Amino acid sequence: MSIIFVLIPIALIFVCVGIGIFFWAVKSEQFEDLDRQGINILFDDKNKTKQDNDSTD
Numbered sequence: 001m002s003i004i005f006v007l008i009p010i011a012l013i014f015v016c017v018g019i020g021i022f023f024w025a026v027k028s029e030q031f032e033d034l035d036r037q038g039i040n041i042l043f044d045d046k047n048k049t050k051q052d053n054d055s056t057d
Helices: 002-027 034-056
Strands: none
16 A cells, blocks of 8 residues: 555656656647658658769769
8 A cells, every 4th residue: 555655656757747748849849740740751862862863973
């Protein structure tokens, strides 16, 4: 039964850390445009191949 007195504060600390990380992510605008991040991966590959072709020529 005494373990409850240890686990409840630890659980509250984890919840506070999770909420803090969520608000940090919202403030840093990571949820503003979710589609752009998925498309940026495709554009990065094209830019790298173009740079590789320019350096080999």
